[in-house]
Amino acid sequence: MTYRAPLDDILFALRLAAGEGAIEPGGVYGDIADGVAEQTLTEAARFAEEVLLPLDGIGDRVGATYANGAVTTPPGWREAYAQWRQGGWNAIAAGEDYGGLDLPALLNAGCTEIWNAANMAFAVCPLLGHSAIEAMEAHATDALKETYLRRIVSGEWTATMNLTEPGAGSDLGLMRARAERANDGSYRLFGQKIFITYGEHDLAPNIVHLVLARLPDAPAGTRGISLFLAPKFLPDEAGAFTRRNDVRCAGIEHKLGIHGSPTCTMIFGDEGGAVAFLIGEENKGLACMFTMMNNARLSVGLQGVALAERAAQMALHYARERKQGRAPGAKETSAIIEHPDVARMLLTMASNTAAARAICYETAASIDRTQRERDPARAAAAHERASLLTPVAKAFSTDIANETTSLAVQVFGGMGYIEETGVAQLMRDARICAIYEGTNGIQAIDLVMRKIRGGDGAALAREIDDMRAIARDAEFSQEALRESVEALAQASAFLTKAEVTDALAGATPYLRLFALARGATLLVKGARAATREKHPGAPRYAALARFFADHFAVAAPGLTKTVIEGGASVNESHAALNE
């Protein structure tokens, strides 16, 4: 057993995040009432377990390969992609105008978790394609949508996001790729992009690249970046996409993990310029990218939940089978799960995964409510909440994915370090999630500088009020919960007024503190709801909520001390870093 989609847990988390009565005819999620959510997730799980999961190991061992500008995906991936496309999975969250099913972000979140748990190196291709779909839906011309978006939504073609360059990673203002205006209203692109996921491959006949580049008269920095669409193949005179554009893949990276996913160096404009079309307005490219940033970051957070869930399942299964030593009071050799220290590791994995899932699904529900609430004030509040929670969802979930996959290796002991058992692959695959789509350090800075210090504080105040109310009524671990929420309130108040250097130094501990208080209160809320509705998972949810509160939320006051007092020992300690 390497992975079974936890449908009951996902459905429960989904309903909790949706809110009471929402998934009913007439509710905000009326379109997924009457079993649509259950059916969609069940089918997504079947596809994940039967098609994607068996290819995960071979993807890791064989990897994507490069020769003469072409990239070959691992054996079986072309067939799996054809099935993915035929199943209509690519279209589920896209808008109806261009062939999408327009299902809620919340349901897409459940599917994204399941697919990435089964095979993240495969699932990252459509995940990034979805970002391109969103950017195009919001900003592309109707003509571009008709020609390209429709085929990306159906999965006939795939799409990429070309942001990163050798000199421009976290700081896109340093970007050098250049665009020139052509006489016919199109543009020509020149430059190099690196680390482009699925920039070249053999899964689909055409690849649509969304590329950030700078026009000759553009202002310096991020205000001078424009977004372009440059396909691998352009239409010939008969309208068939046979004409090769001036864009090529110069090589792929040898990486720590996700070996099945080609990470490409892309060269634009070696032979006169890659033909490209503007998306949105000139010099407004970064604003276009921000449209879809919340969803893309949430999706990477869900990759973290996915890998953590799979690692937790594998470790639990192994710990029940493996016998070593005698547990206290046992007369015979025990399964290692009987040892309190192993139980602690397993509970750490399961409870962190549940907390991360709860935060991610709340974020997805807030994204949905932004679009689905009829009352403008409620929609605006939902938008603010999605913005506040997104960096927490991304960074906490992917941090705990690294911790959880590492713990899985620990539970397996020496066998965990041996590749055949498969847990080492999870640890290697998980590592990238904390790096791409904005490193977790950048997420923490976004949380503190833009969301906490930048806004009017209303979204944070509502969030803290909600946490306080849950803590007040908690049936267990009330003190740990209350203290964690008050610690968050105290650190937040400090950060709104702190010196910039102190705020930046405290950003990462603050994000963890936020996630602990929010995660603990959401788990307690879930446990209470499960008990009330006599859900079969209620005893497990209560045990996980209590463990998370007593083992992790209790760290909150210490983190607040670090946020408030620790800045100086970062900013005044350069002596320790000088050579």
Ligand SMILES: Cc1cc2nc3c(=O)[nH]c(=O)nc-3n(C[C@H](O)[C@H](O)[C@H](O)COP(=O)(O)OP(=O)(O)OC[C@H]3O[C@@H](n4cnc5c(N)ncnc54)[C@H](O)[C@@H]3O)c2cc1C
């Ligand atoms: C497997 C893989 C797939 C990828 N896929 C894509 C893709 O499809 N498209 C794409 O465009 N890119 C992609 N990337 C690139 C990825 O998004 C970047 O690697 C990432 O944004 C970090 O940029 P960087 O590597 O230049 O690191 P740097 O920006 O050099 O960061 C290095 C370290 O410094 C920290 N740091 C940097 N600036 C600051 C700051 N202002 N304050 C505090 N700390 C800071 C970072 O947090 C990090 O810890 C991919 C990368 C990999 C490895």
